[in-house]
Amino acid sequence: MTEEGLPFILNIYFHFLLTLAKFGYMRRTVVATALIITGFVSSAQNKDSLMIRRIADEILINGKAYDNLRHLTKQIGPRLAGSQGMVKAEQWGLNTMQESGPDKAWLQECMVPHWIRGGKDEAGIITFQSTANGVGKSKMERKLEVIAIGNSIGTGPKAIIDNVVLVNSFEDLEAKKDLVSGKIVFYNYKFNPAYVSTFLAYRDAVQYRGYGASRAAKYGAIAVIVRSMSHSTDNNPHTGALIYDSAYNKIPAVAIGLQDADFLSDKLSREKISVYIRTNGKFLPDTIGHNVIGELKGSEFPDEIITVGGHLDSWDNCEGAHDDGAGCVQTIEMLRAFKAIGYKPKRTIRFVLFANEESDAGGFTPRGFSFSVSDKQFKKITGWRELIAPYGGGDLVKGGGGTDIGPLNQTFGTALASLNPDNQRYFDIHHSRNDVFENVNKRELELGAVNMAALIYLVDQYGL
Amino acid sequence: MTEEGLPFILNIYFHFLLTLAKFGYMRRTVVATALIITGFVSSAQNKDSLMIRRIADEILINGKAYDNLRHLTKQIGPRLAGSQGMVKAEQWGLNTMQESGPDKAWLQECMVPHWIRGGKDEAGIITFQSTANGVGKSKMERKLEVIAIGNSIGTGPKAIIDNVVLVNSFEDLEAKKDLVSGKIVFYNYKFNPAYVSTFLAYRDAVQYRGYGASRAAKYGAIAVIVRSMSHSTDNNPHTGALIYDSAYNKIPAVAIGLQDADFLSDKLSREKISVYIRTNGKFLPDTIGHNVIGELKGSEFPDEIITVGGHLDSWDNCEGAHDDGAGCVQTIEMLRAFKAIGYKPKRTIRFVLFANEESDAGGFTPRGFSFSVSDKQFKKITGWRELIAPYGGGDLVKGGGGTDIGPLNQTFGTALASLNPDNQRYFDIHHSRNDVFENVNKRELELGAVNMAALIYLVDQYGL
Numbered sequence: 001m002t003e004e005g006l007p008f009i010l011n012i013y014f015h016f017l018l019t020l021a022k023f024g025y026m027r028r029t030v031v032a033t034a035l036i037i038t039g040f041v042s043s044a045q046n047k048d049s050l051m052i053r054r055i056a057d058e059i060l061i062n063g064k065a066y067d068n069l070r071h072l073t074k075q076i077g078p079r080l081a082g083s084q085g086m087v088k089a090e091q092w093g094l095n096t097m098q099e100s101g102p103d104k105a106w107l108q109e110c111m112v113p114h115w116i117r118g119g120k121d122e123a124g125i126i127t128f129q130s131t132a133n134g135v136g137k138s139k140m141e142r143k144l145e146v147i148a149i150g151n152s153i154g155t156g157p158k159a160i161i162d163n164v165v166l167v168n169s170f171e172d173l174e175a176k177k178d179l180v181s182g183k184i185v186f187y188n189y190k191f192n193p194a195y196v197s198t199f200l201a202y203r204d205a206v207q208y209r210g211y212g213a214s215r216a217a218k219y220g221a222i223a224v225i226v227r228s229m230s231h232s233t234d235n236n237p238h239t240g241a242l243i244y245d246s247a248y249n250k251i252p253a254v255a256i257g258l259q260d261a262d263f264l265s266d267k268l269s270r271e272k273i274s275v276y277i278r279t280n281g282k283f284l285p286d287t288i289g290h291n292v293i294g295e296l297k298g299s300e301f302p303d304e305i306i307t308v309g310g311h312l313d314s315w316d317n318c319e320g321a322h323d324d325g326a327g328c329v330q331t332i333e334m335l336r337a338f339k340a341i342g343y344k345p346k347r348t349i350r351f352v353l354f355a356n357e358e359s360d361a362g363g364f365t366p367r368g369f370s371f372s373v374s375d376k377q378f379k380k381i382t383g384w385r386e387l388i389a390p391y392g393g394g395d396l397v398k399g400g401g402g403t404d405i406g407p408l409n410q411t412f413g414t415a416l417a418s419l420n421p422d423n424q425r426y427f428d429i430h431h432s433r434n435d436v437f438e439n440v441n442k443r444e445l446e447l448g449a450v451n452m453a454a455l456i457y458l459v460d461q462y463g464l
Numbered sequence: 465m466t467e468e469g470l471p472f473i474l475n476i477y478f479h480f481l482l483t484l485a486k487f488g489y490m491r492r493t494v495v496a497t498a499l500i501i502t503g504f505v506s507s508a509q510n511k512d513s514l515m516i517r518r519i520a521d522e523i524l525i526n527g528k529a530y531d532n533l534r535h536l537t538k539q540i541g542p543r544l545a546g547s548q549g550m551v552k553a554e555q556w557g558l559n560t561m562q563e564s565g566p567d568k569a570w571l572q573e574c575m576v577p578h579w580i581r582g583g584k585d586e587a588g589i590i591t592f593q594s595t596a597n598g599v600g601k602s603k604m605e606r607k608l609e610v611i612a613i614g615n616s617i618g619t620g621p622k623a624i625i626d627n628v629v630l631v632n633s634f635e636d637l638e639a640k641k642d643l644v645s646g647k648i649v650f651y652n653y654k655f656n657p658a659y660v661s662t663f664l665a666y667r668d669a670v671q672y673r674g675y676g677a678s679r680a681a682k683y684g685a686i687a688v689i690v691r692s693m694s695h696s697t698d699n700n701p702h703t704g705a706l707i708y709d710s711a712y713n714k715i716p717a718v719a720i721g722l723q724d725a726d727f728l729s730d731k732l733s734r735e736k737i738s739v740y741i742r743t744n745g746k747f748l749p750d751t752i753g754h755n756v757i758g759e760l761k762g763s764e765f766p767d768e769i770i771t772v773g774g775h776l777d778s779w780d781n782c783e784g785a786h787d788d789g790a791g792c793v794q795t796i797e798m799l800r801a802f803k804a805i806g807y808k809p810k811r812t813i814r815f816v817l818f819a820n821e822e823s824d825a826g827g828f829t830p831r832g833f834s835f836s837v838s839d840k841q842f843k844k845i846t847g848w849r850e851l852i853a854p855y856g857g858g859d860l861v862k863g864g865g866g867t868d869i870g871p872l873n874q875t876f877g878t879a880l881a882s883l884n885p886d887n888q889r890y891f892d893i894h895h896s897r898n899d900v901f902e903n904v905n906k907r908e909l910e911l912g913a914v915n916m917a918a919l920i921y922l923v924d925q926y927g928l
Contacts, residue, residue, distance in 0.1 A: 060657045066697075193524045196855055196911070231907055233530075365829070365886045391660055422829045422886060424907040443695055443888040447660070 048387055048461065051343075052454045056391060058337040059450050065333040066442040068096060069363075072329065073319035073437040080316040081356045082114030082287045089312050093292035093328065093353045100332050101339030102294035102351070112289035112356045115151050117316055118280030122148055123159075124225070124254060125276040128267050142263065146254040146277065147237040147317060149209055149226065151244075154280035155252045160184065160223045161276045166268040170207075170215060181220030184275055187212045188227045188265045191427065198231065198423045199361075205229045206240070213253040214245035223252045223277050227261040232428040235259035239315055239431045252279050289313075289355035294335050298348040298460075306345075306459055308334060308452060309352030311360060318435035322426065326363025326440060328353045330449040337453055345460045359404055362430075364421035365444040366451040368395025372409040372416040377464045384458045393419065393451030415464050419452055512851055512925065515807075516918045520855060522801040523914050529797040530906040532560055533790065533827075537783035537901040544780040545820045546578030546751045553776050557756035557792065557817045564796050565803035566758035566815070576753035576820045579615050581780055582744030586612055587623075588689070588718060589740040592731050606727065610718040610741065611701040611781060613673055613690065615708075618744035619716045624648065624687050625740045630732040634671075637679060645684030648739055651676045652691045652729045655891065662695065662887045663825075669693045670704070677717040678709035687716045687741055691725040696892040699723035703779055703895045716743050753777075753819035758799050762812040762924075770809075770923055772798060772916060773816030775824060782899035786890065790827025790904060792817045794913040801917055809924045823868055826894075828885035829908040830915040832859025836873040836880040841928045848922045857883065857915030879928050883916055 059065070076092055079085035090107060097105045124144035148154065164184045167173040173185065187208040195201040206229055213224050228238035235257035244250045254277055256264070267273050292312065298304060310327020314320020335351045369388075371378055378398055388394050397420075408414040421444070429435045523529070540556055543549035554571060561569045588608030612618065628648045631637045637649065651672040659665040670693055677688045692702035699721035708714045718741055720728070731737050756776065762768060774791020778784020799815040833852075835842055842862055852858050861884075872878040885908070893899045 056660070057658050060660075193907075194521050196520070196524075198907070233906060365888050367831075424829050424911065425905050428905070441889055441892070442697060443657075443662070447888065 044461075045387060048458065051457060052387055052391070054341050055337055055343075055453045055457065056450045058340050059333060059446050059453065060443075062340065063333060063446045063449070064100075064336060065329040065445050065449055066440075068329040068332060069321060069325050069440060069445065070437055072325050073321045077319055078316045079312065079314050079320060080115070081112040081289055081313045082116075082284070083316065085316075086289060086313055086355075090290045090292055090353075090355075093312055093332075096332055097292060097294040097335065097351065097353075100294065100336035102335055103297045105292070105294040107290040108293055109288055109290055110355050111286045112313075114284040114287045116282060116284060117148060118154055118282055121278060122146055122254070122280065123276065123278045124256065126264060126267070127274045127276070129271055144260045144264070144275070145235055145237050145257050146225075146279075147239045148279035148281045149213075149253040149255055150239050150241045150281075150315070151283070152213065152242055152253040152279065152281045153250045154282060155223070155278050156280070157278075159276055159278040160252060161274060162222060164225070164264070164268060164273050164275050165221075166265055173215060173219070177219040180216060183221055184223045184225060184277065185212070185216040185221045186225040186227075186264060186268065188261055190227065191229055191231055193231065198427045201231070202229055202427060209240050209253075209255065210242050211245070213242055213251050214248045217248040217251045218245075221251060223254075225264070225275065225277070226253065226255045228255050228257055228432070230258060230427045230430065230432070232258060232432070232434075234428075234434070236432040236434055238427075239317055252277060252281075254279060291355045292353040294332070294351040296335065296338060296345050296349045296351075298346055299344050300346040301463075302348050304347040304463070305350055306347055306456055307350045307352055308456060309350075309354050311355075311357055312353040313356050315431050315435075318429075318431070318433050319437055320435060321437045321440050322360075322362035322364070322435050323430060324360035325437075326445055326448065327360055330363070330445065330452060333446070333449040334453045334456065337449070343457070347460045347463070349456060349460065357404060359418065361419070361421050361423060362426045363440045363445040363448055364423070364425060365441075366391070366393040366419055366448045367422050368393050368397065368420045369451075369455060370397050370399050370418045370420055372399070372406070373464065374413075377415055380462070380464065384455070387458065388451060388454050391450050391454060392447055393454070395420065417455065419448055421448060508925075509851060512922065515921060516851055516855070518805050519801055519807075519917045519921065520914045522804050523797060523910050523917065524907075526804065527797060527906075527910045527913070528564075528800060529793040529909050529913055530904075532793040532796060533785060533904060533909065534901055536789050536793065537785045541783055542780045543776065543778050543784060544579070545576040545753055545777045546580070546748070547780065549780075550753065550777055550819075554754045554756055554817075554819075557776055557796075560796055561756060561758040561799065561815065561817075564758065564800035566799055567761045569756070569758040571754040572757055573752055573754055574819050575750045576777075578748040578751045580746060580748060581612060582618055582746055585742060586610055586718070586744065587740065587742045588720065590728060590731070591738045591740070593735055608720050608724045608728070608739070609699055609701050610689075610720055610743075611703045612743035612745045613677075613717040613719055614703055614705045614745075614779065615747070616677065616706055616717040616743065616745045617714045618746060619687070619742050620744070621742075623740055623742040624716060625738060626686060628689070628728070628732060628737050628739050629685075630729055634679060637683070641683040644680060647685055648687045648689060648741065649676070649680040649685045650689040650691075650725075650728060650732070652725055654691065655693055655695055657695065662891045665695070666693055666891060673704050673717075673719065674706055675709070677706055677715050678712045681712040681715045682709075685715060687718075689728070689739065689741070690717065690719045692719050692721055692896070694722060694891045694894065694896070696722060696896070696898075698892075698898070700896040700898055702891075703781055716741060716745075718743060755819045756817040758796070758815040760799065760802060760809050760813045760815075762810055763808050764810040765927075766812050768811040768927070769814055770811055770920055771814045771816055772920060773814075773818050775819075775821060776817040777820050779895050779899075782893075782895070782897050783901055784899060785901045785904050786824075786826035786828070786899050787894060788824040789901075790909055790912065791824055794827070794909065794916060797910070797913040798917045798920065801913070807921070811924050811927070813920060813924065821868060823882065825883070825885050825887060826890045827904045827909040827912055828887070828889060829905075830855070830857040830883055830912045831886050832857050832861065832884045833915075833919060834861050834863050834882045834884055836863070836870070837928065838877075841879055844926070844928065848919075851922065852915060852918050855914045855918060856911055857918070859884065881919065883912055885912060
């Protein structure tokens with residue numbers, strides 16, 4: 001459930017970060033809490049090259065990540081924080097971690113928010129005047145594929161029916177602020193195709209999902225409809241989180257797919273339209289969740305901890321295969337591979353399936369890593385480029401490291417890194433019903449684990 | 465229809481290369497026939513950066529490649545050289561090229577080979593002894609999903625039924641050469657997962673499809689079954705070309721999918737198995753095909769020609785969406801984009817849909833280019849890296865340029881380049897029924913065109 005560029009997520013989930021902050025931390029990533037600098041000499045590169053090749057062979061030839069992902073997605077499926085699916089997923093995670101050979105594995109209790117969709121009868125219906133046959137007007141209906149946006153309140157059984165005001169941006173909302181009272185606001189802000197990185201398009205557009213409800217409620221709107229943040233060519237709606245501004249009424253919010261959004265905006269440019277919306281979302285009290293942790297104890301520097309992980313929870317409308325089942329099974333796969341080849345780490349490595357929300361980018365073909373590190377550390381890391389590049393992840397850049405974990409670097413100076421998979425396909429399926437096992441490629445998934453394991457190996461050998 | 469590493473393809477298709485050799489040549493690629501060196505100065509980079517951004521915006525915002533690919537794959541579909549589908553595709557190609565605004569467009573006649581599958585009743589059935597229930601033996605059958613290998617002769621209506629000899633490699637065949645006479649040989653050589661580049665695995669394995677029939681016929685085998693060259697997790701068989709050695713009998717050859725191959729090899733390790741094979745392939749006389757060519761005339765150096773293209777033909781068991789529909793619509797898209805932004809090339813650019821066989825790598829996310837050029841030329845090209853890298857294709861390496869077009873470089877010194885898309889998914893669908901429109905991603909397809917257009921722009925501006 002990527003939330004890059006949505007700073008409010010930090011507020012929502014910061015208590016989990018504190019839970020995690022007692023060990024060095026990263027998302028599918030590398031952290032050394034005590035930054036003892038060991039010299040990296042190129043004479044060691046041949047040994048390292050061979051060791052990374054052994055890791056890669058183990059994962060590419062004997063890998064279990066894909067089968068584990070099949071189990072997680074098909075046998076367990078959706079696992080929203082607080083749900084029964086998440087409880088099952090934690091048990092599966094602990095068992096699978098234990099079978100992969102850690103020195104120890106355990107569950108770490110934490111509190112998680114507990115939003116529920118509250119029923120499968122979400123609905124959206126457009127009513128408009130047809131003039132298609134040219135012989136007078138008749139009332140027509142078209143069903144919209146809607147999905148309530150996460151954290152939103154429901155309309156309840158009486159639903160909402162009202163006219164819709166189209167706005168193409170927040171600027172447009174300001175211009176139309178006198179028109180929206182008592183109405184439904186439709187944010188039709190488009191995912192910008194000119195950005196090469198789809199994460200930039202997401203950062204640009206996600207504010208409408210995140211803040212749109214309260215911005216419209218400020219002017220008296222009674223609900224919002226949001227165009228999905230996606231380049232997909234299908235009509236699936238994409239959910240995700242919003243946050244209400246406590247200064248304004250909480251109003252229902254739904255996302256719609258791109259075909260419906262185009263239909264609705266086209267109609268609205270020519271006539272008045274009424275839309276029926278029914279949703280049932282609500283928050284229950286925070287509940288107990290668990291981080292799943294496996295550990296390989298360091299032989300030389302056991303107090304220096306490298307943490308790598310993905311988040312185990314998913315949205316409830318999909319299998320969470322890319323988001324972030326991929327990161328979870330890659331995390332377990334790295335543990336399994338290190339153990340299978342008999343690697344004894346110098347530093348302690350912790351493999352974590354996080355209980356709730358983490359930055360993620362899917363299980364696509366790896367292209368590189370982003371680092372939140374000092375210039376000196378980055379120089380050392382770029383010295384490893386030729387060891388990692390043969391596996392696809394050689395594009396090493398500064399910046400990034402994940403929204404949720406950023407404070408660890410800002411506050412404690414913890415080094416952070418994120419794997420950057422190719423991102424062209426991610427927002428086609430992100431938070432939509434198409435985030436399923438079938439859309440994950442076995443080799444791409446495995447190569448992600450290979451590249452992360454290679455980086456962890458190098459940090460373990462040479463520190464930062 | 466990738467044939468990298470299969471040198472015999474050069475023999476089969478060399479007459480087409482000669483047809484093409486009268487203009488400078490590349491596959492989705494860049495060639496300057498007259499290599500006039502113009503200095504590239506970094507002060508020009510800002511202008512170039514802006515121009516490439518314009519090209520990218522045109523393709524990413526107004527692109528037609530995806531819609532064109534939908535038409536080619538869904539309205540025309542399979543288009544084996546010599547087939548009616550290919551005739552339709554040529555007409556579509558010429559029309560679409562003309563609509564995209566070339567100075568001129570035309571069909572260039574050439575001869576193409578004309579192999580036909582000869583009927584849809586291809587079949588494979590395994591017969592074996594079941595001991596599953598533990599109460600004596602009973603005769604069991606299992607249907608194999610088979611596809612005749614391209615260029616192979618058919619069994620004819622009487623089919624072939626015989627025992628199968630499992631060989632895991634050509635070395636294994638030599639060891640078992642006294643056992644294969646009158647039998648069916650099953651090559652179960654596995655696509656090696658340890659290669660990070662799937663093209664290396666293909667180069668390693670494709671010899672069994674290409675040469676396996678004649679190598680087995682040498683020892684009296686009457687047919688061969690070949691494990692598909694793929695990492696796929698499904699059971700689809702993958703076809704492709706073979707070449708018979710005229711010293712031995714031509715024998716039928718089929719490919720089977722990976723699940724069937726595992727089943728068959730498992731059974732064969734424990735008992736004698738008989739297989740029924742029916743195929744109908746044959747060659748008709750060579751027939752007429754056409755290269756489809758669109759041209760933008762150079763304003764300063766009209767006699768220097770940059771050629772870019774993909775191949776229009778496909779296998780008959782699929783839509784040829786990645787192979788190489790993608791390359792074709794990217795080629796037309798570059799022409800359309802140059803014209804749409806009003807770009808006037810200094811050199812002549814030819815956009816070609818080749819009549820028959822070309823190296824290809826699918827319409828996946830672009831990662832870089834391979835070049836067959838001199839060291840001096842390569843140094844110049846790598847100076848452009850920072851201009852191309854923002855669009856994903858910044859990994860510039862020497863080597864490559866395509867199997868079929870290699871002789872142009874070796875004989876005439878023509879500079880060659882190939883786009884390198886990410887290759888992890890290619891052999892999942894390559895030459896199988898899953899090479900369909902739905903497996904092409906719109907953005908990845910468009911970004912391939914962006915990167916090739918950027919490179920062509922730079923070669924046009926500065927020569928090689």
